[in-house]
Amino acid sequence: MIRVLLVDDQLLMREGLRKLLEIEPGIEVAGAADDGVEALDLLDRLPPEHYPHVALIDVRMPRMNGVELVARLREEHPDVAPVMLTTFDDDDFIFGGLRAGAQGYLLKDIAPDQLVDAIGRAARGETVLGGPAAERVVAALRGLPDEPARDDEPAPLSDREFEVAQLVGEGASTRDIARKLHITTGTAKNHISSCLRKLGLRDRTQLAVWAVQHTGEA
Known part of the structure; x- marks a missing residue:
């Protein structure tokens, strides 16, 4: 039995997913929460026999x-x-x-049978990516330079540029980067452009992948 936690701030979506999954053999809905804060609280209170194997999580929710x-x-x-x-x-x-550690990324227009299959695969430890997400990842990886700099070579980015690149890898928007680093949005854009130029990358997507691959370096 695969137990699933539903986390979505839209009641209609939560209840729709619950009804969809409850009729599937081998799947049990362990609980539902309308944001990340409630989800963590629920997990702390669930008994071991009801603990979920998979959590389906919306992106935009209040509080967390x-x-x-x-x-x-x-x-x-x-x-x-x-x-x-x-x-x-x-x-x-x-x-x-993905940078935060998601096991998968799916869009809500996914077919019910594909969602059920993805839940099973995620419970087995497999990565599940919907079509658009998979295409973005593949395109980004294909576009990276073939020969990354060796570990003994000096970092091509300044400390501030590397910091900006890491934030891009975490999914931060240009405005978020500016706010976190206490700089203007224009300066943040300039740093991103400089990162792309120095690394020979085409866009933010490739920079995000580069940042994930170089996490922990400085």
């Missing part, structure tokens, strides 16, 4: 968004496989979610 929840789950509840289920196929959300 999906990317933040994924990161918290990986840190505090590593046995729960977080899968983002959303209407947004934005690069920042896709790479931000």
Whole structure:
């Protein structure tokens, strides 16, 4: 039996998913929450026999968004496989979610049988990516330079540029970067452009992938 936690701020979506999954053999809905804060509280209160194997998580929610929840789950509840289920196929959300540790990224227009299959695969530890997300990841990886700099070579980015790149990898928008680093939006854009130029990358998506691959370096 695969137990699933539903996390979505839209009641209609939560109840629709609950009814869809409850009729599926081998799947049990362990609970539902309308944001990340409530989801974490629910997990702390669930008995072991009702603990979920998979969490289906929306991206945009009040108090704690999906990317933040994924990161918290990986840190505090590593046995729960977080899968983002959303209407947004934005690069920042896709790479931000995967960077935070999401087991998968699916869009809400997915067919019911495909969703059920994805839940099963996520419970087995497999990565599940919907069509648009998979295409973005593949395109980004194919577009990276073939020969990355060796570890003994000096970092091509300044400390501030590297910091900006890491934030891009976490899914932060240009405005978020400016606010976090206490700089103007224009300066943040200039840093991103400089990162792209120095690394020979085409766009933010490729920069996000580069940042994920170089996490922990400085």
